[in-house]
Amino acid sequence: MTHANCPRCGGRLARDNDSGRCAPCQAAERDRLSAPPVVPASFWEHGPVRRALAERHLGRVVRAYRFHPYHGRTALPQTVVAGWLGITQAQLSRVENGPPLVHLDRLTHWAQVLRIPPRFLWFSLPARLTKVAEYDAAPVKEAGPTERPARTDATLAASNQGGGTTDRRQFHALAALAGIAATGSLDLLAAPHNTARGISMEQVRAVSSLVDEFRRTDAAVGANQLCGLAIRVHAQLSDWAAKATYSREVGEALQATLADLAIETAWLTIDANRRPEARAYLNEAITRARYTxxxxxxVRAFAYLALLTREDRPGESLHAxxxxxxxxxxxxTPRLATxxxxxAARTYATLNDMSGFHRAMSRAQREFERGASEDDMPFLHFVTAQEVKGIEGLAYLALGQPERAADSFRAITxxxxxxxxxxxxxxxxxxxIAAYRQGNHAEAAYTAMNLLPDVGRVNSGRVSLQLAQLRSHLGQPQRQSAATRKFVEAYDQAVHA
Known part of the structure; x- marks a missing residue:
């Protein structure tokens, strides 16, 4: 027997609705799959969740969370929740079905990611995390069909306004955005001059968790809001590491963690359209990797170096x-080779080398078909069928074949x-862009206009620049039509709002 009401907003379900959620709530939830939703307090009183918490088994808690009726009749996929937690689907499966987790740092981090109220936990959160968790768990008004959750970028914008906002307050606002409070390293970053002269393995783990938070938040909100913070954090931690003392074991872990931070900072500068700043971070990452x-x-650093140098130095890109x-x-693993x-395929296209492009693309597709591996590095999570199609489309654009490019991009959308x-x-x-290059200005305008609300929520310098260029092209008098005028007006209104 099906439910007559949506478990999220309480609205009546249509007779033919077999999803367990009304259409507005399904749409709202799709927007929130990049990060856990804010759930009502009653969520944690659900029988399977309470039993899993009583058993002190966080893997079973995660499983009960995924199958909660709040999410509809279809459970949240392991791949989605694994992405929130910064692990692979295979790793999450082992955690759900294996022995209980015992590492306090992982227990603390996952509890904060899922916003589990502290009163239900069998372990204690650090004091500053308890305050954050209690705030997150406070009763909230559920977003109805026409309501949207508060945007983090609005909070950030407010913190950047005048009125005496200090640099320290701005740092804390940015740190909250990036989820740094969850890593236990906020005090370390905000006041490095007060930190200890020695570095412990616990502090290295905190920094590693911090890098994971950057990566997770970047996937949700884009690089514009995080790039400056990552640069500042990298500078402070690098300076601290250069002056502090530590054991050989800690030193090896520290070098690897700082290399990881340098790579993530490089990526954020690339995506924020600050490419000239990225090379120094990648060179540093390669050096630190060789130290240990x-x-x-x-290999990760070389992969990003290939991306960075593709346009200006394609020969160097292929060498990388x-x-x-x-x-x-x-x-x-096959995903890494993919x-x-x-x-390489994208770089060959930049060089207008058709045979090189087809050769590299065939190799990529062959490796991708071999499937994922439990040994895949976490950063490879984006290497999906959509990404393979996307790179194929970008290559066709570079090769002057916008029709074939549009087919690839359309398969993704x-x-x-x-x-x-x-x-x-x-x-x-x-x-x-592909539609515009085909001369189909109306389709280009329609596609771009539908993107405007999403572009405001996911801030990427690359996307913003390309959309601005498209607006400039479509705004030229000889390309004016009802569709292009509507897009230009909507774009200008969104930019100046």
Whole structure:
């Protein structure tokens, strides 16, 4: 027997609705799949959730969370929740079905990500996290069909206004946005001059958790809001590490963690359209990886270097791919090889080398078909079928074949990823560009206009620049039509709002 009402907003369900949610709530939930939703207090009183909490088994808590009726009749996929937690689907499956987690840092982090109220936990959160969790768990008015949850970028904008806002207060606002409070390292970052002269393994783990938070938040909100903060955090932690003392074991872990932070900072500068700043971070990451003989970190840095240098130095881009393939020989997974061959395919297209493009693209598709692996590095989560199609489309654009590019991008927009929202928006902009290059200005305007609300929520400098260029092209008098005028007006209103 089906429910007559939506479990989220209480509205009546249509007779033919077999999803368990009304259409407005389904739409609202799709927007929130990049991060856990804010659930009502009654969520945690559900029988299976309470039993899992009583058993002190966080894996079972996660499973009960995924199958909660609040999410509708279909459970949340493991891939979605694993993305929130910064692990792979296979790892989450083992956690749900294996022995209880015992590491306090992971228990604390996951409890904060899912916003589990402290009163239900069998372990204590640090004092500052308890305040955050209690605030998150406070009774909230459920968003109805026409309401939207508060936007984090609005909070950030308010913190950047005048009126005596201090640099420290701005830092705390940015840190809250990035979820740094969850890592236990906020005090360390906000006041480095008060930190200890020695570095412990616990502090290294806190920094590693911080990098994971940057990565998770970037996937949800884009790089514009995080780039400056990452640069500042990188500078402070690098300076602290250079002056502090630590054991050999801690030193190796610290070098790997700082290399990870440098790579993430480089990526954020690329996505925020501050590309010239990225090379120094990638060079640093390669150096730190070699200090500790860490080929996995070195390969990641080379993969991003190939992306960075593709347009200005395509020859160097191909050398970076070759270096990464050599370094990963013997241990690299199919998903890693897929990414590297995709990087090469896109670079060959930049060089207008059709045979090189087809050769690299065939290798990428062949590796992708081999499937995912439990040994895949977490950063490879974005290497999906949509990403393969997206790179193919970008290559066709570079090769002057917008019709084939549009087909690739359309395949992505017709099968959207609920998790990689930023990438989905990026390739939707590319579809509008492909339509424009075909001379189909009305389709380009229509596609771009439908993106405007999403672009405001996911801030990427690359996307903003390309959308601005498209507006400039479509706004020229010789291309004026009802559709293009409507887009230009909507774009200008959104930008100046």
């Amino acid at each position: 003989d860490d080929p996995r970190m070195e 791919v070759e270096a990464a393939l050599r370094s990963s020989a013997g241990w690299g 990414l590297l061959h995709l990087r 017709e099968n959207p990823s609920p998790v990689l929202r930023r990438n989905q928006i990026y390739y939707s902009v590319q579809l509008a």
